[in-house]
Amino acid sequence: MSDTDGPKRARTIGLRPHRRLIPPDPRSVGHDPDYRFTLANERTFLAWIRTSLALAAGGLGAASLLDDFSGGELLGIGLLVLSFVTAALSYRRWALTETAMRLERTLPPSRLPLALAIGIAIVVVAAAVLVAVNA
Amino acid sequence: MRPEEVFDPLLQQERTSLAWERTAFAGLVVGLFTTRLGATMHLALGAIGIAVVCVSAGLLVWAGRHYDDLHVTLRAGESPVHPAAAMAVGIGATVVTGLATVLMIAAAFSDG
Numbered sequence: 001m002s003d004t005d006g007p008k009r010a011r012t013i014g015l016r017p018h019r020r021l022i023p024p025d026p027r028s029v030g031h032d033p034d035y036r037f038t039l040a041n042e043r044t045f046l047a048w049i050r051t052s053l054a055l056a057a058g059g060l061g062a063a064s065l066l067d068d069f070s071g072g073e074l075l076g077i078g079l080l081v082l083s084f085v086t087a088a089l090s091y092r093r094w095a096l097t098e099t100a101m102r103l104e105r106t107l108p109p110s111r112l113p114l115a116l117a118i119g120i121a122i123v124v125v126a127a128a129v130l131v132a133v134n135a
Numbered sequence: 136m137r138p139e140e141v142f143d144p145l146l147q148q149e150r151t152s153l154a155w156e157r158t159a160f161a162g163l164v165v166g167l168f169t170t171r172l173g174a175t176m177h178l179a180l181g182a183i184g185i186a187v188v189c190v191s192a193g194l195l196v197w198a199g200r201h202y203d204d205l206h207v208t209l210r211a212g213e214s215p216v217h218p219a220a221a222m223a224v225g226i227g228a229t230v231v232t233g234l235a236t237v238l239m240i241a242a243a244f245s246d247g
Binding site: 025026033035039046047049057059060073076081086087090098 | 213225
């Protein structure tokens with residue numbers, strides 16, 4: 001992290017595209033934070049991975065179990081796309097948070113909870129519409 | 136290495152170890168489900184499912200061992216940070232969910 005002029009939080013602006021998704025090893029900067037913070041960050045990361053896996057299970061279930069339900073595959077694909085986005089951004093989130101902790105900066109906020117909530121709400125509303133149409 | 140006593144009265148590393156094990160269980164469920172689907176929908180899904188089950192079972196055993204090993208790390212005053220494990224799980228979950236999405240879209244299109 002060389003952007004010391006900007007707001008005091010870990011950022012990925014200016015990094016090469018693959019580095020934005022997979023930020024550098026946090027151990028390359030700063031110093032070890034309180035081990036409890038590191039473990040809390042790890043547990044949060046794992047909770048995101050489980051959320052992604054739960055969405056994947058829901059997506060695969062919707063696509064296969066709703067066989068005689070028109071639009072079931074579409075619901076499944078919607079949940080799988082959300083699952084993929086969640087998984088793809090979870091390591092980035094972990095690494096940025098760990099880096100901020102090591103630099104004693106404020107932790108970077110995430111748009112993922114709001115984006116996920118909106119995404120799931122859209123899938124659920126679509127499911128309700130499909131249930132009404134199929135009834 | 137088996138610890139003789141717990142390092143932290145707040146049981147931080149035990150909670151983290153349980154989080155790893157819950158994640159491995161979630162992986163096992165997704166893997167078994169994907170394997171079951173593969174039998175009826177798409178053989179590639181079955182192969183992905185079996186791979187996910189194997190990796191998740193390995194992760195489960197690793198999580199248990201890692202819990203014991205963390206006592207040594209924490210007593211030595213070292214950071215328990217483990218970027219390789221986070222990256223492996225993060226990239227693994229991304230690849231699996233990405234492949235499942237692509238295969239499901241392909242299946243939807245091939246059905247018309």
